[in-house]
Amino acid sequence: MFSIAQRFGVSLQALINANPQITNPSEIFPCDVLCVPCEPQCRMPASCPPGFRCRYTVQPGDTMFSIAQRFGVSLQALINANPQITNPSEIFPCDVLCVPCREECREPKHCPKGFPDRYTVQPGDTMFSIARRFGVSLQALIDANPHITDPTEIFPCDVLCVPRHHRGEEVSAHEGEELVPPQEADAE
Known part of the structure; x- marks a missing residue:
C-alpha cells in the first residue's frame, strides 16, 4: 500500500x-x-527558520535527499527545517518545504584581523572541512565568523572570513578579495 x-x-x-x-x-x-x-493531505510549515526562508512544493518523484541536493544543503538540515514532515521518507506532491533562498546568503560586515579574505561556501562544505583547508582550528574559524549563528548549518553562497595563509602558503588574493575554492583553482 x-x-x-x-x-x-x-x-x-x-x-x-x-x-x-x-x-x-x-x-x-x-x-x-x-x-x-x-x-x-498537503503539509505546510507554520513558519520557516533562518536560512530556509523560501518555500518549495514537492513534485512527483522528489525525495528529501534529492531536494537537499538540489538546494545544496545536508539532508539532516532540510529535515530539521521541516518539522511538519514527521516521516522524511514519506513526502508527497503538494507538501511544502522550507528551503534556502539564494538571496539569503549570509555575509560578514567586516573580517577580523588574521582573517582578511573571504570564501564562498560550496555544496558539501562544512566548517570543519573549510578550517582544515585553510589550516586553522575549527573554533578559530567559528570565532572569525559570528554572522554564522549555527556553525553546523552553513549553506552554499554563505561567505566566510578566512585566513590569508592556505596550507602554509600565501594565497594570491588581495585583502577583502573573494577566493576561488581550492578544488576549482587547482583545476585551471
Missing part, C-alpha cells in the same frame, strides 16, 4: 483509513479494490 499511497500523493495512514476492508496493509492482492482519497 505504501507505493500506492506514494503514487497518488496521499499518506499511507490516509490510504489505510480509507480501506477498512484490508485487514493487513502489508498484504494486498491483484483482485483487491482500494479506495484512494481524492485530495492529498
Whole structure:
C-alpha cells in the first residue's frame, strides 16, 4: 500500500483509513479494490527558520535527499527545517518545504584581523572541512565568523572570513578579495 499511497500523493495512514476492508496493509492482492482519497493531505510549515526562508512544493518523484541536493544543503538540515514532515521518507506532491533562498546568503560586515579574505561556501562544505583547508582550528574559524549563528548549518553562497595563509602558503588574493575554492583553482 505504501507505493500506492506514494503514487497518488496521499499518506499511507490516509490510504489505510480509507480501506477498512484490508485487514493487513502489508498484504494486498491483484483482485483487491482500494479506495484512494481524492485530495492529498498537503503539509505546510507554520513558519520557516533562518536560512530556509523560501518555500518549495514537492513534485512527483522528489525525495528529501534529492531536494537537499538540489538546494545544496545536508539532508539532516532540510529535515530539521521541516518539522511538519514527521516521516522524511514519506513526502508527497503538494507538501511544502522550507528551503534556502539564494538571496539569503549570509555575509560578514567586516573580517577580523588574521582573517582578511573571504570564501564562498560550496555544496558539501562544512566548517570543519573549510578550517582544515585553510589550516586553522575549527573554533578559530567559528570565532572569525559570528554572522554564522549555527556553525553546523552553513549553506552554499554563505561567505566566510578566512585566513590569508592556505596550507602554509600565501594565497594570491588581495585583502577583502573573494577566493576561488581550492578544488576549482587547482583545476585551471
